[in-house]
Amino acid sequence: MGQFGGAGEKGIGFELDGHLGWARVLVSGDRAGLILLEYYFEGNEFRRLPADYKFAVSSHDGGDTLVFKWKGFTDEVYSVVHSDDPAANPDPSVWPAWPGLQGLSAESPLNRHAVGRPPGSRRFFALVAEPAPPVFYDDLESGPGDWVAIVNDPEGATNWELGTPAASTGPLTGADDSTNAWSTNLGNYGPESDISLRSPVIDLTGIEAAVLSFAAYRDADVEGDRAEISFLDGQGLSPLGRIFELEMGTIDSDFVRQEIEVVPEALGQRIIIEFRFISDSTPDAYSGLTVDNVMVSARPEN
Structure with missing residues (x-):
């Protein structure tokens, strides 16, 4: 206009x-x-x-x-x-x-x-x-940068890995046929795993409303495995607002764009986004969860 x-x-x-x-x-x-x-x-x-x-x-x-x-x-x-x-x-x-x-x-x-x-x-x-350009965008093609992968369980059978997925099932590239994506192992994920992937610090100072979007490929045990997305304080890493469950009851045939409203508690400050994947004790031959093209954009205020 x-x-x-x-x-x-x-x-x-x-x-x-x-x-x-x-x-x-x-x-x-x-x-x-x-x-x-x-x-x-x-x-x-x-x-x-x-x-x-x-x-x-x-x-x-x-x-x-x-x-x-x-x-x-x-x-x-x-x-x-x-x-x-x-x-x-x-x-x-x-x-x-x-x-x-x-x-x-x-x-x-x-x-x-x-x-x-x-x-x-x-x-x-x-x-x-x-x-306005996105507040934050990473297509992951430049490497891990300030992303942090964390193993929360004692077994260590799975971790977030950046690269080209190569599991028994699921994606064989990143989104849009790109080279890199974050995956729950580049091969098959392991049982009894609890792993977190944390984004670089994202500055939402002055932002009154925002949306998180990302490309996800879900390929896991639809009954026993789950995934969550949280917003954390950029300094103390304390949770901000509610935790979002990513629907894992679907096995995707391609990357699907996901959108989540940034919680009000996270606005106006520096934050970190956390992707968490938790698998059950069943040894499944799946790729798990793959994430690419992570973006945070300001949206029109109500």
């Missing part, structure tokens, strides 16, 4: 590519000239009303300095783009970004940025919102 900025007093309805919207226009008395505030909508991914952003362009010194203000959301990044001829180039998504105003994260309570007035008698500005 884009939003042209400036003050406005008169409302004008419009339609753009079948999407209804509205605009405000103001012809100012100072050197800023005509300022147009316009909203437009793209596709079917629209989530927020244009008014939610409160995007405005103002000047407190007769036009020498332009001040941009808007309300940001943690699941988006913002660029202020500009054009001196929107009639000839009506798509703000291809307008150039104003220097220093590209890929900006949300600030509280409002984003506020001041720039010198550009040359020329008029200039049109738009606020372009895009999905």
